[in-house]
Amino acid sequence: MLIMDGLGGLPRKSGGKTELETAHIPNLDALAAMSSLGLTIPVAAGITPGSGPGHLAIFGYDPLQYEIGRGAMEALGIDFEMGPDDLAARGNFCSVDSNGMITDRRAGRIDTNINQELARLLSTIKIDDTEIFIKPIKEHRFAFILRADGLHDTLSDTDPQKIGIPPQPVRALEPKSEKAAVLVNQFINSAQKVLINKHPANMILLRGFAKLPVLPTYQEKYGLNAAAIALNGMYRGVARLVGMKVLVVNGQTLNDEFITLEKYWNEYDFFYLHIKKTDTFGELGDFEGKVKAIEEVDGLLPCLTALKPDVLIVGGDHSTPAVLKSHSWHPVPVLIYSPFVRPEGFPEFGEHACSRGSLGTIPATHIMPIALANALRIAKYGA
């Protein structure tokens, strides 16, 4: 499964071509002729997915049933290996005045260096029978993870989202979350003392408390021994969540990712390979950059096809049209190759070709069952 993040696009002007249609992709086009094409809807008609729901959907999990909360996404994003006992939140360093009223929710966007030093200080806080992880991200942002038995994540934010009032204590929104509320409030009280002389970063705000959802793994759901190749923590985290082994990539280039695929080819029977650049250029509004990223993937495709996969899925987790500079609701091009698909017979991989493809416009969650069928791995239903 080759996922180009944010693959789907839009033309720069009406009647023009999308990023994918503009790209010179002879390898993908040739593959398309032998494949079935379609468009995938990650969540629902008109709904723009975040990266979490987009990935869960293409992995075959209903993103309306399984939710990855904001705190958990933040922790996954920095490659923190969250476990089932972990409660995560987004953290901000903030500024408070002598009465404890918030004067700046972002502490003047302190340098990441200062963040790292303060995070080290906060990591020294001890609470009985818990582990606490404070992982600096950038400027004023950090990930907060509390590890203990019996934590639940239905908790209110401490961040009131405005200034002139104090940070709010965490409240349990359900009785089962009382324990977590007590522990988090205990941590916040200690943090306040540790930071008291560290103006502008003399207090913290926490929001988006979340544990990881519990999902059936790829082994349980599909009988697959699956591995993930991704350069960014968030995608590695979501892959880990569904039970994929996250492989070590030596290097940061697309080529390094494909070399990793070759290296481990005989050790797993499913690979998820994630390409981030397509989305990054889309978010930047860089149409040409996204076109070039797609062309770079096309250039590396022969490394993959040379391995002769039984089934090959090429698609995306959502659309990120450069003209919108953001994720969007548009269905996402997909192709499925195997010796057993009904091939389109026409060498073109693009939004229009896919909208006329024989897979139709379908929920993204349908892709894995179709791929498994093409691997002749799904038994007949009924006698």
Added chain:
Amino acid sequence: MLIMDGLGGLPRKSGGKTELETAHIPNLDALAAMSSLGLTIPVAAGITPGSGPGHLAIFGYDPLQYEIGRGAMEALGIDFEMGPDDLAARGNFCSVDSNGMITDRRAGRIDTNINQELARLLSTIKIDDTEIFIKPIKEHRFAFILRADGLHDTLSDTDPQKIGIPPQPVRALEPKSEKAAVLVNQFINSAQKVLINKHPANMILLRGFAKLPVLPTYQEKYGLNAAAIALNGMYRGVARLVGMKVLVVNGQTLNDEFITLEKYWNEYDFFYLHIKKTDTFGELGDFEGKVKAIEEVDGLLPCLTALKPDVLIVGGDHSTPAVLKSHSWHPVPVLIYSPFVRPEGFPEFGEHACSRGSLGTIPATHIMPIALANALRIAKYGA
């Protein structure tokens, strides 16, 4: 949202063109090239919708979840402003013999004039703590509306659907409907006395008791301040039901409807404009008439596009092929225009073009979410 009632059609003979494909519609064709096309399924595969379900679906409400009963449709059809305390039914004047046995369920299809006079008489009947409305329709038909607290609509019909037996008393089909049953039977007893010397219309039959369903409004569901432009009561009624402001149209022509749109353009952020003629000609089996009605709409389209809507939906509530002289189950052509759709690039609006369109063949309820997404009015789902 421009709705041509019964838009979908069929060719007169196999291999020919449908009404929409036959029509000379340069404006709609040009719009199609810049739009995404598809086909909508109002209720479910193979199901022919009535006007109520067809409209609820294109408005975004699952017509299997929300039902508008026959009595309520009858009341809406004559532009009666039904409220939440109103219980409506279809009424017939009928003939009974000296033993009270029905001899003619339609009272010989009395003149509408006589209907109006008798309806006035029935309107004089008083029942404590209720209001009664008897609204003449045509020949022997009238709408019956009872307004009181605590009414429920699970009631049996009084019309036995055959002659030689007496009208049946209304029975409560659930205990909660007892009050309504008592009041309706009280009214029928009074009506019998009032009409005793009015042969052939010397009795009444009531059927299809219904209150309005309670739906989230367009404001609640979509955050839209919506207005409706329609010449016929039923469509005005369904629009009112979903919280649209029903605008006054001065005149009875399509042009009058488009003038109303222009007049109120700056006062609302969503407009539903309903065209009845397409369906009327379809029901009459008048293929050419339906073609001309579609061409008339095409001629007026520039009045609409000149207003520069952010998003434009052109579609129908169901199909009404002239060859069938009735509503049908066929999916309905639709186009969505906005600067953010993936344009088809080909100037053709018709059933075949739509069946190959990039929206696919989708539930009609998906149209509003996609339209709202194109208006950039839906927030991202998940992180």
